[in-house]
Amino acid sequence: MKICQCNNINVDGVHIIAPQGSPNTDGIHISNSQNINILNSVIATGDDCVSMGPGNKNILIQNIACGPGHGISIGSLGKYNNEADISGITVQHCTLSQTMYGLRIKTLASDFKHTAYNITYDDVVMDNANHPIFIDQEYCPSKGCDESKPSSVQIKDVWYKNIRGSSKSQSAVNLKCSSKYPCDNINFFNIDLLYQNSDNSVNANCKNVRGSASGIQNPPSCL
Template identity: 75%
Template structure:
């Protein structure tokens, strides 16, 4: 948009201890500016924000420019979300500042693997029903739960962000997408304790490009098939990415359940995987908890039309490719072209294993294809 046509409304926020009231006052003023773009600026400095939920729609574009550090309260807090944006059409979250979630003060409360009544910790940045928007340049540090979650949103670009949390921090997914379409994640660095990017049910037309991932659990589709009425996953492209020191590399994971849906039209192209435990992994018996009966039933999620192209690097384990598909709905049209994954450990040569898979392999085959 040409600057001559922008209606700029600057609200510089000088916070003392808690910035919630200043945030909301500035937002209320900006949201009522008709047309153009209104800008809310968080200047350099450190500001404590307990919880901030911004509800649109607004009369024009809203830009939150963060140059300082926004700090979450320490410990276990009552809110499900820390900073949330809902019902926007035209939102920009920009700047070189940091959202500091102080997750290190709450990760010990994340005991959902053992406690079915556990309460979810807050997400750092939540985008709900947000369209035609951009997140650019910001930093997210030590989220209590997910760093960024995108839900029921369309045409979102995330560009040049830096997301970081320790390797052993639980459920600190970098960017999680669900029931959203036309999402672009570009030119970013994500180093977390869980998935760098996770794409859940209803993720459609997602492009992950030039993302550096690691540590963490790699770039994942799923988990799928856990809840009723989940929507298909369709049109995923992961391209020109580097994954280093991750537990998994490129992973698709589904629960062994009766929930029916499909994941299809998925392309991984020109990806470097350096020293990952499981570089390529399709897991249709996914279960992160103890006590799961993985033999009880096959997954009802159909995985099909998947391309792995120009995947190269090294595996930390001998088993570089694992395709563990459903006996009820075998993986169909799974294609490999120029896979070059090396293993230098004591067990021997690099291997692949397949179960209930149909597809093809051509070009370089390291490990030798099991399809």
């Protein structure tokens, strides 16, 4: 399902299925839209359950059962010069099961300056998500990327609250931000992730990021 250049759209109670190994099968993709609500749905795909591209404003993703797939993603951003900013994104009361990623923001290495801001993730359960929390500003979907060039997308004012469950990898939190425009005001509150429902430890990795952490922090915060 693709929602493009739309305003005031509600998607409620849909069930979307694609084979787990099928490429480029986003369940719902939203771009250049505002006031969009995706509610009470089940999505199992070979790519993102929900993906949000540039130009979106005031998007609510609520009560989604996602998995398998690549999780709930913002991006990729920074591909084109004329992209509009993305802001006002809320993801809450969701469960991600056996996904490759959990909550992901991804930007390409380019000179195109854009901003992603005012983003909130709240009350999200991970069931063996491979990378539950992931900001990837070194995203390179093909071999043609210039890895020496930092992303010019600014990510700021992001809140992760009450994120809990299990991680399939020990690297549960990865914040790989741009050296040119470091992530700013990234906030963690009550993060409680375990390694595959066992007592083994998980870890957090931060790069070029400023923010704060409070409440439960498992893994120990790198902020």
